[in-house]
Amino acid sequence: xxxxxxxxxxxxxxxxxxxxxxxxxxxxxxxxxxxxxxxxxxxxxxxxxxxxxxxxxxxxxxxxxxxxxxxxxxxxxxxxxxxxxxxxxxxxxxxxxxxxxxxxxxxxxxxxxxxxxxxxxxxxxxxxxxxxxxxxxxxxxxxxxxxxxxxxxxxxxxxxxxxxxxxxxxxxxxxxxxxxxxxxxxxxxxxxxxxxxxxxxxxxxxxxxxxxxxxxxxxxxxxxxxxxxxxxxxxxxxxxxxxxxxxxxxx
Numbered sequence: 001x002x003x004x005x006x007x008x009x010x011x012x013x014x015x016x017x018x019x020x021x022x023x024x025x026x027x028x029x030x031x032x033x034x035x036x037x038x039x040x041x042x043x044x045x046x047x048x049x050x051x052x053x054x055x056x057x058x059x060x061x062x063x064x065x066x067x068x069x070x071x072x073x074x075x076x077x078x079x080x081x082x083x084x085x086x087x088x089x090x091x092x093x094x095x096x097x098x099x100x101x102x103x104x105x106x107x108x109x110x111x112x113x114x115x116x117x118x119x120x121x122x123x124x125x126x127x128x129x130x131x132x133x134x135x136x137x138x139x140x141x142x143x144x145x146x147x148x149x150x151x152x153x154x155x156x157x158x159x160x161x162x163x164x165x166x167x168x169x170x171x172x173x174x175x176x177x178x179x180x181x182x183x184x185x186x187x188x189x190x191x192x193x194x195x196x197x198x199x200x201x202x203x204x205x206x207x208x209x210x211x212x213x214x215x216x217x218x219x220x221x222x223x224x225x226x227x228x229x230x231x232x233x234x235x236x237x238x239x240x241x242x243x244x245x246x247x248x249x250x251x
Contacts, residue, residue, distance in 0.1 A: 002035040004177040021113040022062030027210035034206035063113040070114035074121040086122040090173035093139035093160025103135040105154030131164035132176040140164035197233040
C-alpha cells in the first residue's frame with residue numbers, strides 16, 4: 001500500500017488518501033513515511049501538490065466501526081475527496097452474513113472498520129474501484145465467489161461479498177501493488193515508479209518496527225505472509241527486471 005501510494009504521488013501528482021482502522025493510523029503513517037511520504041492534512045497536501053516539485057505527501061483517515069456512521073462517512077468522503085479511484089488492498093471484506101473472517105475462517109468482526117461501505121459508495125457514484133487480495137476474504141473477491149468457495153480453504157465461510165470493477169488476485173497482496181507499479185512505469189515510460197528491493201527492505205522493517213505483525217505467523221518481525229524479507233526482495237527484483245526489458249523493447 002505505501003509503495004503504491006508513493007508511485008501515485010511521485011508519478012501523477014496525486015494525493016493518496018489512505019483509509020484504515022483508527023487504531024492503525026499511527027503504524028500506517030509510519031509505513032508511509034518510510035516510503036518517503038509526508039503524512040499531512042488534506043489542506044496541506046493540496047498546497048504541496050500545487051507545485052509538483054514538492055509532491056511527496058499522503059493523507060490518512062480513520063473509518064467508523066458502527067454501520068450507520070460508516071455509511072454516512074462513506075458519503076462524506078466521496079463528496080469531499082472526489083477520488084479518481086478507490087483501491088482496497090488486503091482489506092478484509094464483509095461476508096453476505098455481515099461478518100469478517102481471517103484466512104483461517106476465524107471471525108474477527110468486532111472492532112472492524114466498515115470500509116466496505118466506502119467501496120459501495122464509490123460504485124454508486126461511478127468511481128472506479130480496484131481490489132487487491134491474496135486470501136479470498138478481501139474486498140473485491142465477490143467477483144470470483146465460486147472460485148474462492150472451490151479453491152480456498154474455508155472459502156464458503158470467509159469469502160467477501162463485494163466485487164470491485166477490477167480485481168487483482170496475487171500470491172501476496174503486496175506483490176499485486178508492485179505489479180500495478182510496474183504496469184504504471186511501463187505505460188508512462190518512467191522507471192522511477194518501479195518498486196525496488198531497497199525500498200522493500202525499508203518498508204517491511206518499518207512495518208515491524210511500528211508494531212504490525214505478519215498476518216501468517218502473528219509475529220512482529222521482518223517477514224510477510226510467513227516468507228522472509230529476502231524472498232520478497234527477490235520478487236521485487238524479478239518484476240523490475242521484467243519491466244526493464246519492456247522499456248528496452250521497441251513499440
